[in-house]
Amino acid sequence: MTKTNIIAAALLAAMAAVSCGHTSGDGHDHGPAEEKTEKDAHAGHDHDGFIEMTPDQIRVGGIVTSIIADSTFSETVTASGRVVAPEGSQGVVSAKVSGIVSFTIPSLAVGTPVKAGQTLFTISAKGLEQSSGRLETATASLEQAERNLKRAEELVKDNLVTRTEYEQAKADYARALAESKGSAVRAAAGSLAASSPVSGFVTALSVKPGQFVQQGEQLATVSQNRRLMLRVALSESQASSLASVSDAVITVPSLGDRTFRLSDYGMRVVSSPASTASSTHYVPVFLEFDNPGLLRDGNVAQVTLRGDSRQGVASVPKEALIEEMGVYYLFTAVKKHPGMFERIPVAIGASDGERVEILNGLAPGAEVVVRGVGSVRRAENSGALPPGHTH
Numbered sequence: 049m050t051k052t053n054i055i056a057a058a059l060l061a062a063m064a065a066v067s068c069g070h071t072s073g074d075g076h077d078h079g080p081a082e083e084k085t086e087k088d089a090h091a092g093h094d095h096d097g098f099i100e101m102t103p104d105q106i107r108v109g110g111i112v113t114s115i116i117a118d119s120t121f122s123e124t125v126t127a128s129g130r131v132v133a134p135e136g137s138q139g140v141v142s143a144k145v146s147g148i149v150s151f152t153i154p155s156l157a158v159g160t161p162v163k164a165g166q167t168l169f170t171i172s173a174k175g176l177e178q179s180s181g182r183l184e185t186a187t188a189s190l191e192q193a194e195r196n197l198k199r200a201e202e203l204v205k206d207n208l209v210t211r212t213e214y215e216q217a218k219a220d221y222a223r224a225l226a227e228s229k230g231s232a233v234r235a236a237a238g239s240l241a242a243s244s245p246v247s248g249f250v251t252a253l254s255v256k257p258g259q260f261v262q263q264g265e266q267l268a269t270v271s272q273n274r275r276l277m278l279r280v281a282l283s284e285s286q287a288s289s290l291a292s293v294s295d296a297v298i299t300v301p302s303l304g305d306r307t308f309r310l311s312d313y314g315m316r317v318v319s320s321p322a323s324t325a326s327s328t329h330y331v332p333v334f335l336e337f338d339n340p341g342l343l344r345d346g347n348v349a350q351v352t353l354r355g356d357s358r359q360g361v362a363s364v365p366k367e368a369l370i371e372e373m374g375v376y377y378l379f380t381a382v383k384k385h386p387g388m389f390e391r392i393p394v395a396i397g398a399s400d401g402e403r404v405e406i407l408n409g410l411a412p413g414a415e416v417v418v419r420g421v422g423s424v425r426r427a428e429n430s431g432a433l434p435p436g437h438t439h
Contacts, residue, residue: 098382099389099428106387109423113381113415116406121361122354124400125290129280129298129351131343134336138271138345139245143261147173147240151257158253159341162244162270169242169255169267193217193224248272252344269345276343277318278310278335280351287321287331290355296335297401298349303342307401313338352401362410363403368418369396370425378410379417379424389417389424 101109143149150170153160162168200217203209252269255261278298282290296310318334333353370377376396382388397405410416417424 097390098385099379099391099424101387101389101424101427103387105423105427106420109420109427111420111423112418114418115413115415116362116364116410117413118360118362120357120359121363121398121403121405122294122357122400123290124352124354124398125282125286126350126352126399126401127280127282127286129278129349131345131347131349132277132279133251133269133271133345134275134277137275138248138251138269140266141168141242141244141268141270143169143171143242143263143265143267145171145173145240146261146263147171149242149255149257149259149261149267152241156250156253158250158344159339160250162248162250164245164247165243167241167243168250171240171242171261189227190221190224193221197221242267244268244270246270246272249274249339251339271339271345274339275336276339276345278337278349278351280333280335280353281330282321282333282353284329284331290321290353292355293317293320293333293335293353294357295354297352297354299351300343300347300349302347306342308340308343310335310337313340352399354400362406363400364406364410364416365418366399366402366404368416368421369394369404370421378406379421380410381415381417383415391428 101111148171150172152167152170153162156168197217197220200209200214204211204214248271250268251271253267254265254269255267261267278296280296294311296315297307298310299305299307315335315337318336319332321331321333364378368378370379370391376394377391378394379389380392382390392409394409395407397407399405
């Protein structure tokens with residue numbers, strides 16, 4: 049081939065390459081339609097630190113954002129507490145005999161209003177074994193105790209028995225008489241009623257219909273009103289940082305970690321940290337509130353007490369935060385790029401039980417993901433591109 053022919057062949061090859069358009073490094077061409085399809089296929093992948101999601105992914109994932117602005121924030125402390133009934137405000141319904149319990153009110157439940165003297169249960173010993181034998185034994189014991197008492201009454205006049213022996217004979221007779229009466233009732237074919245000692249609301253129900261109960265066993269508790277008390281024990285350092293209490297949020301494990309804001313139930317501060325003196329290392333705080341119908345005397349709760357308020361504080365719902373290895377993060381929407389999110393590290397401060405103070409890391413006016421954080425996180429974790437792809 050001549051030199052002229054070689055140059056011509058090279059020029060023709062170069063022109064052919066240009067006419068084919070841009071060729072990707074993976075060995076195949078990307079036209080506009082193909083590039084768009086591939087972009088859609090990679091929605092949710094992490095591109096240059098951003099998480100890209102399609103409108104459908106955002107909708108299905110339940111993702112909601114909120115622009116964070118400075119607002120009022122309350123100082124808080126977290127401690128353990130216990131729900132208690134006010135002193136002298138409740139009565140206990142007990143079984144006077146052993147037997148099978150029945151409800152006289154079919155719908156009887158915690159929160160049911162009742163009146164003093166109203167029959168709540170009937171207890172029947174009918175059909176129970178050993179009732180007859182117990183009655184015979186109790187009757188024999190009563191007769192023997194009565195004979196012993198009469199003898200002691202005669203002997204004590206002549207100082208032939210001590211006063212202590214006489215008093216013991218009286219006590220033995222009283223005990224035998226009570227047991228005889230109880231056995232007689234248990235052996236009877238009828239039922240014995242158990243009534244409420246006070247008017248109020250049922251706050252605890254300890255038995256079920258058809259259950260066998262022992263004499264003296266507690267059946268129910270009735271509170272004279274719907275007011276309950278919350279007792280919170282604060283450490284000295286907690287008490288010193290919380291001079292007053294403006295609200296309280298409690299979480300009750302026995303109710304499936306259900307949360308109650310006590311200001312929604314007429315909360316009244318009975319004693320605050322500043323007004324309570326204590327000789328121990330703990331300062332008790334008492335709050336009174338209306339029973340929402342689920343709480344009962346003895347419920348243990350995790351309590352967040354709110355105190356003095358501060359202005360100009362940036363805070364986010366606690367559900368918006370991610371914690372990894374002791375570092376906290378938020379997802380924020382990328383401005384001017386709908387469907388794109390960015391993970392940012394933040395420093396947190398106090399919590400009021402529902403929101404968490406952000407000390408730094410959050411730019412003014414940032415749009416934060418407050419719901420559906422898990423969906424964004426899953427999209428972020430699926431962001432590794434297949435081998436051989438370059439964008």
